[in-house]
Amino acid sequence: MLEFARHKTVPVHRYAAIYYFGGMTLFFFVVQVLTGILLMLYYRPTATEAFESVELIMTNVSFGWLIRSLHSWSANLMIFFAFLHLASVYFTKAYRPPRELTWVTGCVAFFLALGFGFSGYLLPWNELAFFATRVGTQIPSTIPVVGEWIMRFLRGGERVTTATVSRFYGWHVAILPALMVVVLGLHLLLVQLLGMSVPPPAADEARRRRPMPFFPHYALRDFLGWLVALGVLAALAALFPWELGEKADAFAPAPPDIRPEWYFMFMFETLKVMPGGSIGGLEYEAIPILGFGLAALLLLLVPFLDRGVVRRGRSPVFTAVGVVAVVYMVALTAWGYRSLAPVYAVLGAGILVWLFAWAIERHENGGGG
Amino acid sequence: MPADVTPGTIPDPDRRRLLNWFLGTSFGALLASIVYPVARFLNPPEVETAATNEVDAGAANDPEFVAKGYKIVRFGSEPVIVVRVGETDFRAFSAVCTHLACIVEYLKANQIIHCNCHNAQFNLQGQVVGGPPPKPLPPFGVHVVAGAEGSARVIVSRS
Numbered sequence: 300m301l302e303f304a305r306h307k308t309v310p311v312h313r314y315a316a317i318y319y320f321g322g323m324t325l326f327f328f329v330v331q332v333l334t335g336i337l338l339m340l341y342y343r344p345t346a347t348e349a350f351e352s353v354e355l356i357m358t359n360v361s362f363g364w365l366i367r368s369l370h371s372w373s374a375n376l377m378i379f380f381a382f383l384h385l386a387s388v389y390f391t392k393a394y395r396p397p398r399e400l401t402w403v404t405g406c407v408a409f410f411l412a413l414g415f416g417f418s419g420y421l422l423p424w425n426e427l428a429f430f431a432t433r434v435g436t437q438i439p440s441t442i443p444v445v446g447e448w449i450m451r452f453l454r455g456g457e458r459v460t461t462a463t464v465s466r467f468y469g470w471h472v473a474i475l476p477a478l479m480v481v482v483l484g485l486h487l488l489l490v491q492l493l494g495m496s497v498p499p500p501a502a503d504e505a506r507r508r509r510p511m512p513f514f515p516h517y518a519l520r521d522f523l524g525w526l527v528a529l530g531v532l533a534a535l536a537a538l539f540p541w542e543l544g545e546k547a548d549a550f551a552p553a554p555p556d557i558r559p560e561w562y563f564m565f566m567f568e569t570l571k572v573m574p575g576g577s578i579g580g581l582e583y584e585a586i587p588i589l590g591f592g593l594a595a596l597l598l599l600l601v602p603f604l605d606r607g608v609v610r611r612g613r614s615p616v617f618t619a620v621g622v623v624a625v626v627y628m629v630a631l632t633a634w635g636y637r638s639l640a641p642v643y644a645v646l647g648a649g650i651l652v653w654l655f656a657w658a659i660e661r662h663e664n665g666g667g668g
Numbered sequence: 669m670p671a672d673v674t675p676g677t678i679p680d681p682d683r684r685r686l687l688n689w690f691l692g693t694s695f696g697a698l699l700a701s702i703v704y705p706v707a708r709f710l711n712p713p714e715v716e717t718a719a720t721n722e723v724d725a726g727a728a729n730d731p732e733f734v735a736k737g738y739k740i741v742r743f744g745s746e747p748v749i750v751v752r753v754g755e756t757d758f759r760a761f762s763a764v765c766t767h768l769a770c771i772v773e774y775l776k777a778n779q780i781i782h783c784n785c786h787n788a789q790f791n792l793q794g795q796v797v798g799g800p801p802p803k804p805l806p807p808f809g810v811h812v813v814a815g816a817e818g819s820a821r822v823i824v825s826r827s
Contacts, residue, residue: 437769457713541732550747552773553784571786
């Protein structure tokens with residue numbers, strides 16, 4: 300193992316900054332596991348006690364507000380970095396052979412992360428969470444034949460009740476983590492075995508330059524990044540503690556500012572603009588839902604569909620599709636919030652990566668390392 | 669060991685097949701005996717809900733009715749929206765939006781039943797007038813009866 304670590308290297312080139320996104324996602328996942336275990340000690344997964352137990356954590360338990368805020372903030376940052384990691388791997392076409400399986404396990408881990416987000420959102424049993432779960436679990440019911448069964452399976456009955464909270468809790472703290480450990484373990488193992496992919500435009504550059512030893516050079520850089528991430532996370536959690544909102548009431552109208560988590564916003568907005576009606580027995584609302592399902596499947600299969608990158612080393616069509624998807628998602632998210640904040644977030648992340656890449660580039664050229 | 673099988677020779681292929689079949693089926697049975705109860709366990713049980721045929725939604729001049737123009741009442745385990753159109757004119761519908769099951773409210777100023785989740789709009793007949801819902805809101809029966817001490821009460825029933 301140590302011998303392996305000693306011989307492992309990371310290529311050096313002008314896009315090398317993107318290699319840090321995966322490690323960053325992993326860091327926030329570790330924070331999730333640790334803070335999640337702590338929250339488990341006080342949280343009670345029933346409709347009558349869930350809200351009160353989170354309230355207890357936020358008000359009475361020493362540093363409870365901090366642990367819960369860290370958990371919520373870290374979850375969002377984890378998803379954000381997972382998005383960045385996925386996008387950067389997609390656009391640099393790092394899924395090229397022999398890394399197809401690395402991509403597939405990465406995608407599955409990403410879907411599991413979204414599952415964590417969805418199941419965790421309900422647990423505080425507040426108004427927003429209640430309606431988000433009502434809508435989210437109703438969505439599969441539009442699928443022909445098996446839809447109703449899936450909805451009942453997710454909810455643990457006909458409606459979103461205490462059975463749903465205990466079920467989501469089970470998924471959130473046991474089933475999903477167990478699956479995640481396997482998938483993530485495989486993903487990391489594959490990354491280690493196959494090494495880092497070099498983006499085609501940087502291939503020459505990476506050949507010219509001496510690769511960086513993973514241990515300790517690259518690991519220390521990763522560690523420094525995590526230290527900064529911890530600082531940002533702690534500042535966010537301390538300055539903007541996560542709100543709890545109003546307790547869910549199954550007999551009250553949905554609140555006017557109802558919205559899902561930001562990373563489901565573009566789907567939410569798409570559902571909102573679909574008109575009512577049906578075509579050939581299929582309700583219109585099922586069309587985007589089936590579309591998103593299909594898109595997820597296609598995303599998973601990208602390495603097997605993109606043959607251009609194998610033959611010619613480039614695939615402009617896939618790049619264009621990716622750009623359209625990102626623009627669509629960012630635009631609908633911005634529209635959903637009636638704010639340009641999501642656009643700024645993406646631009647900010649882009650600039651940050653560019654600065655980071657530039658700093659590394661300068662440093663490497665300056666003979667350091 | 670049968671007399672015709674000597675050590676070092678190939679055993680009877682029929683017997684091998686039989687043994688494999690037993691091994692295979694018993695392994696299959698073992699798997700099935702684990703998977704079946706687990707699958708059944710995961711499928712949530714039907715919960716009996718008391719049959720409700722009539723619910724008292726309160727006095728016709730209930731301040732909530734007068735101020736907001738509507739009330740959401742528990743009809744068994746389902747929410748039902750009761751809208752006050754006139755002093756004695758009430759309408760009742762399932763409060764579960766036919767789009768993706770959020771709970772609707774009544775916007776008195778626009779006389780529209782509205783769902784905040786995806787901007788669904790229904791008129792006072794429960795018909796869809798805007799937004800994504802595929803079906804009208806299922807109606808409930810509603811009538812006003814004289815209660816004790818001369819107060820009128822709104823009674824919701826399955827239509």
